[in-house]
Amino acid sequence: MVVGDIATGTELLVIGAGPGGYVAAIRAAQNGIDTTLVEKDAYGGTCLNYGCIPSKALITGANLAHEAGNAEEMGIHADPVVDMSQLRDWKSGVVDQLTGGVEKLCKANGVNLVEGTARFKDENAVRIAHGGEGQGSETIEFEHCIIATGSRVIQIPGFDFGDEPVWSSRDALEADTVPERLVVVGGGYIGMELSTTFAKLGADVTVVEMLDDILPGYESDVARVVRERAEDLGIDMHFGEGASGWRDEDDGIMVTTETEDGEENEYRADKVLVAVGRSPVTDTMDIESAGLEADDRGFLSVDECRRTDVEHIYAVGDVVEDTPMLAHVASKEGIVAAEHVAGEPVAFDSQAVPAAVFTDPEIGTVGMTEADAEEAGFTPVVGQMPFRASGRALTTNHADGFVRVVADEESGFVLGAQIVGPEASELIAELAFAIEMGATLEDVASTIHTHPTLAEAVMEAAENALGQAIHTLNR
């Protein structure tokens, strides 16, 4: 349209408006930095649009329906009917509200928003191919850059997401009907969350997992609680099997699996959901032109301020190697990078990163397990409180699971916690705070916790570690 290429200059260019990118952009703008945020798809990224938010919305819907329909014990008799497409629309409304909110916040903070796809020209400039109503492309020259392009689902051979019966997690969340039979490949947290959700919505769910238990990365006693409940919900789980392919049948599809020894199995299904992990998006931006190189899995290595090998280019979120692929980690990294650009003395020095799994029951963990603590050279002391002993838990009729607190025996510093049970995702926050503050068991145990709440169980676990629990027997 216009003859010539006039570059636009900006101080900080953020590529990707997910929880890493938009948070970084807003924080940078708050610090007076002229910031430009480029996003090719939707504000809020995977988390807001295809991940965290929609999945939790669906989970809430599924839980509600399931709770209502299974409360005869309490004298509640109901048989809820779920209109999946309406549930989906409600979920989309929530997503839109949040996405719009992100856009407004960015604008309100003075962030320049550009719709388009960025490719590096050199280490100080990108070329943006405009999306939406655009003028072709433009060049943006930047002094600093934050790469926050996130990750994409991993596709396995034989299961092309383009095929109609093959679902990625994103497809699953867009479902407007509940499949009768659902095979879930992958027993990690995404696979288990969605299995639980669809089982509660009435699907006949089969989980196929290559390792010998669901939720690798969590201790076996934690995973066991979830697995047993999943079994109660009617979910079939098969371990040591890897999905090898699928084929169309008259009635739905047939999913084939293979064990290590070559034994084959087949499962009938209407949809097969593949949830085996995510890989970083670093191969679409010509990062080599900026002098950057990703490792062979596509991750970028960074220092404690989130700088890459090119000093003025940062990376945050799922593209960063060796950090958990979690939205809140991306946000914290985004803040660190933005503040570092602003010249603040910051570093990513969080002592513990909490994580949550929204299965039934929920899991919430932070910091070290007992084994981790020993390996690190501490002498761990452990305290536990089963929810069966929690008054509040009993009143919610969900009393499976426990709170476990790990501390250093000699100093009393809280080192980690694992919670499996109701509201574990919320309860873990207190312990994350304790670890960051360098609190001791005594600090946690001596803080009054409201009664009757689930949070009390945290206090009790701490007291248990100190050998003075009231509501459970001490070791």
Add this chain to the structure above:
Amino acid sequence: MSSQNLTIVQAVRDGLYTEMNLDDEVLVMGEDVGKNGGVFRATEGLKDEFGGDRVIDTPLAESGIVGTAIGMAAMGLKPVPEIQFSGFMYPGFDQIVSHMGRFRNRTRGRYTLPMVLRAPYGGGIRAPESHSESKEMFYAHEAGLKVVIPSTPYDTKGLLISAIRDPDPVIFMEPKLIYRAFRGEVPEEDYTVPIGEAAVRREGTDVSVFTFGAMTRPTLEAVENLEEEGIDAEVVDIRTISPLDRETIVESFKKTGRAVVVHEAPKNGGLGAEITATIQEEALLYQEAPVKRVAGYDVPYPLYALEDYYLPSVARVEEGIREAVNF
């Protein structure tokens, strides 16, 4: 009063908007300036605000654009015609030089032309022929014309308003390479920056570096780099090509005894020659080295594969300054 963070092209627009609000005689005309808001968005939204009588889309006819504006100005309006690229001024050259620049003289002062001829100038934007011209000296050579070239958003709005308010014609050339390169604080209200005054951007003692427009950026970068070599350079932004602020130039030269001129226009007959002559005449005894001109080469502006070799780069400016200092 509050201020905004604007790019240079946004400052142009803000200047036009501010002055059009204050003075009903001010109007804008040119190709694509109205409905389209200008190919660089320099006149965006003005037609909606002020209507088609004051924001006029003209035919593709530079001689007509200038000529019509001359007529309007003679009749008491304050037109701000735009030529889309300074290289397109040539079809209107006769109007500009023979008439725009001589009206006051011809009418013995009874008629003056309070008009501002705006045009983006300069290269570095990967454009085809005629879109990268830097021929400010053609117009500086005509006494009845003023030629102004800003290099910052603040100066852009201030100088534009001064130009609009000037009873005589001003050619306002805008450095399009840096139209959007950076932002600066620009007050919302009207204010002026005086025409005919250069600005010392950086004080120094070893050498005076004179430059303007888009070349102020590589110059300032070069000067910063040379700090490490112990060279303390003074940088003067010329701002008004004609009438030239000889006083500031000579004052700076007397302090340092050495000078470098940086401009993208070709060396032969460029502003560097005028500055050198001025220094010779007025400060010969202070001179410790020949005046070094870092300029475009004396060739037609090349197509863009060679553009970066043609334009004074940071390295070329550094070399030039070193030459002057080490003489």
Add this chain to the structure above:
Amino acid sequence: MALKEFKLPDVGEGVAEGELVTWHVAPGDEVTEDQVLAEVETDKALVDVPSPFNGTVEELLAEEGEVVPVGDVIITIREDGDDEETAKAADADADAETADSETAESDDADDGSSSGGRVFAPPSVRRLARELGVDLDSVDGSGPSGRVTEGDVRAAAEDDGDGDEPNGPRTVQSNGKSATAKRDEGTSASAAASAESADREQTLAAPATRALAKEEGVDIDAVPATEMRDGEAFVSPDAVAEYAQAQREAQAADAEAVAAEPDAGAATAEATGDAASEPAPPETGPGAGERVPYKGVRKAIGDQMQRSKYTAPHVTHHDEVDVTELVELREQLKPVAEDRGSRLTYMPFVMKAVVAALKDFPYLNSQLDEDNEEIVLRDEYNIGVAAATDAGLLVPVVRDADRKGMLELADEMNEKVEKARNRKIAPEEMRGGTFTITNIGGIGGEYATPIVNYPEVAILALGAIKDKPRVVDGEVVPRKVLTLSLSFDHRVVDGAQGARFTNRVKELLEDPKLLVLE
């Protein structure tokens, strides 16, 4: 038990380093206070180094034979007892069974091994540490269980002294003509203190005048200005030419020592040293008298002498040599030389003898590079030959004397001395010498204490050749005797070496046939 470092102590006499000769302990040994840990040799003495602690030797950090600067840590010792830090450990948090381990374990902040990379400090404190440039791993936490508090961090920051300064913009020195001044500094030599120099920041001059100044090697800001223009000092081409001439004269005197006045150095040096604080001299009485300016060549020579004598500790070795055979030889060769157009004096022979001896004793042909603490053994043999002129003592240099034949040496030397006497000699022709020979015998006199020609290390003065009675084969006979005075810089050359060098020269002059072999 705390790990203590022990640094090499100052053993007195301003000694800066010592060689660790022998260790008397090994890692793992128990040591008591005052027990000797090692023997260290300083300049002149072998010194015992005692232990200040009771404890166990942890690590030896210097090797036997290593030269260690004072203040360097040479050994670490794990000191006995001392559990003060552990008193800060947590109060009755832990179970009964862990009560004893409390005293044994120091807190986490102290002992890195058990932290596993963990830092026990709240986020706000961690940020404060970064801001103040404090390394948290090195801070002892005063909070419960050794948690690091804000106060701990602030205290640690203060202990660091200035701590870290934030990265601000680099300040640029702009002190007048920074870059350009550097160029000019090189042009005028140390003898800038010649007849009236100016010292301006800025000078007006036509470009042609500036070019002239550059050609003449003169700093235009130093040229005395002839007029004012435009309120600034203005310099004409004539002023530059005049000043350049004066500079040349001063520069030419940029060398040599005067042998005629022994110990003149001490007296005059004291006088010049106190010059600044001297009160105005009286008009009559003691101190009154004709006042002759001390400047130009005289002053240049004075500065040189002062510099040489007051930097290098001078020792002069006196000896005499029987040159009867040399005199005969010269008599024989003189007409042969004349036929070849050369005037042959004794100097070429002495030069040859000296060069041969320098090859055997290279330290006398060296320079002391004090900055780098190195003695540069020169690989050229550029012999300076002192000449008395109207302007004072000048020393033309005959380069590469080792590669020139006798007659060549004679010719060159004669030519240069002639030029020097006519004040036609160029400064380059008087630079680069590695050894100087001065002949005082021409005027008369036998022995002297010549001053070394800085930056050389030695100088040889020749007295007159006189007939003196000597004992040869038991009989007293008249012999031709030449006296030698060799002064040298005792930092580089010891007395014994100086004597040996002189002996070698003597050997070659006593029996000049030996020169043929060199």
